Amino acid sequence: MSKRDYYDVLGVSKSASPEEIKKAYRKLAIQFHPDKNPGDKQAEENFKEAAEAYEVLSDPQKKARYDQYGHAGMSGAGGGFGGGGGFGGGMSMEDIFSQFGDIFGGGGFGGFGGGSQRSQAARGSNLRVRIKLNLQDMVEGTQKTIKVKKMKSAPGATAKTCPTCHGSGAQVKVMNTMFGQMQTQTTCGTCQGLGKVADKIPAGANEHGLIREDEEVTINIPAGAREGIQLNVRGKGNDAPFGGTPGDLLVVVEEEVDKTIKREGDNLHQELYISFAEAALGTSKELSTVGGQVKIKVEAGTQSGKILRLAGKGLPSIDSYGKGDMFVHINVWTPQNLNPTQKDFFEQQLESGEMVAEPSGKEKSFFDKVKDLFS
Ligand SMILES: [Zn+2]
Known part of the structure; x- marks a missing residue:
């Protein structure tokens, strides 16, 4: 549907003054007002068309854009009515009547909704x-x-x-x-x-x-x-x-980005390094984390990569009353720069053939662990 030129709609020339534009619109608004034309669809269309034309031509910014780009300049962000609605759908009757405060003033024009009270209580800006x-x-x-x-x-x-x-x-x-x-x-x-x-x-x-x-x-x-x-x-x-x-x-x-603790939603992740001996014999460790020290029990025979879940030690949830969890990722530290005694010990173990990697098949793979975290 092609839209009529706004100047044609109001019946004014491009050089019309704001006062002439207002006058022309008042005339049309009275002529096509729904109260005067009950049930007349064409009158309602004309009424809306005039209101839309006036909305644009009465606003210096919108008028300038319309003069330059025509109807094409009126759609899209900033150009439309009342927050992004655009021009496509035209104005609602409510929009039109609220505009009448400026045209007809506050005093009792039946059905025109009354004028808006403009005096505003002063408020500081945020x-x-x-x-x-x-x-x-x-x-x-x-x-x-x-x-x-x-x-x-x-x-x-x-x-x-x-x-x-x-x-x-x-x-x-x-x-x-x-x-x-x-x-x-x-x-x-x-x-x-x-x-x-x-x-x-x-x-x-x-x-x-x-x-x-x-x-x-x-x-x-x-x-x-x-x-x-x-x-x-x-x-x-x-x-x-x-x-x-x-x-x-x-x-x-x-x-603030934390170097040792990573956040993932309400959950926290932290790494804990234990020695080879601690992993083999089991130990208990103090881990300093958010909210203070946490005691962690490491079972004998703990594998590197094991993840311990400390329920409720994460962040308070935003949308529920619960709390997230803390996941402690265990890393077994392989000894470096062995002294002669340590070197002897490990060489003996190696020769005896008793210290070998022998996964039972029940160990969780890296991928299983990740899956567990999200289930
Ligand atoms: Zn004043």
């Missing part, structure tokens, strides 16, 4: 920082104090009520229309809707009385935090202009 955590922090949770550069209310900064809107944050215009008097409400241009403007601004502060400063913030990190997780510290972002609610501090977790 700040985002990164924080490095080691595995220990992730297992046990921790508290970190970091220095944050943020916008703070400068001492001595004062504000006064906006002289233009008298604190409401909105400017109301009264228009005479064919429906009678109507009010249009727009954001106050003097205070950008804050209702207040600066009175005294100390040196170094911006027009909102804010100044950039370091602040130490202590962040509680719960057990189970993981790479990429975002923690929200309420109220620790930038201060709001003139005493509103401060923004939040968003803390993004980064995992």
Whole structure:
């Protein structure tokens, strides 16, 4: 289906002023309004078509793109309506009616949904920082104090009520229309809707009385935090202009790479080296891992490559109440640089023919072990 040119739809020339475009759209919106044309599909199509044309031609950026590329310039990221919907499907009736706040104003135009209240409570912007955590922090949770550069209310900064809107944050215009008097409400241009403007601004502060400063913030990190997780510290972002609610501090977790312990999901993997003699005779070892020391019992005759599973010694799970496991990979260290006594011992063993590799067939191959880990 070929789309009609937006200028043709509104019946205006390419050089039409914003006021002319608005006027043309108002006329069509009234003519094709569904309340006036119940059940008339064609009127509804015309109504939507006009709304779409107006949506583009009333927005300087979209209009410029449309002028340059036509309809082709209107699809794709950033060009569409309300977040990526694109133009293909046209506007919903809801979109259209919400647009009417600008066209017809707030005052009682039946069915047009009323104007949006524009005065906004001032809120500071959010700040985002990164924080490095080691595995220990992730297992046990921790508290970190970091220095944050943020916008703070400068001492001595004062504000006064906006002289233009008298604190409401909105400017109301009264228009005479064919429906009678109507009010249009727009954001106050003097205070950008804050209702207040600066009175005294100390040196170094911006027009909102804010100044950039370091602040130490202590962040509680719960057990189970993981790479990429975002923690929200309420109220620790930038201060709001003139005493509103401060923004939040968003803390993004980064995992510190550990040289000896590898993480795989909630599970941890660590290597343990034992001597040839320990492997043959059995021993017990202390392994220092996340959360402290762990005692490991090594059975007599343990083969290199054996994997011991320590249930529940991994990371707390994010999506369930459980905990991951710790896998200890045993490596038998073959002796090097033997002294004469050791050399004698091994030579005797070799000559006797009693110390030989004799797998019983019950040993798990490397691949079986890997399979076990994932089952
Ligand atoms: Zn104002």
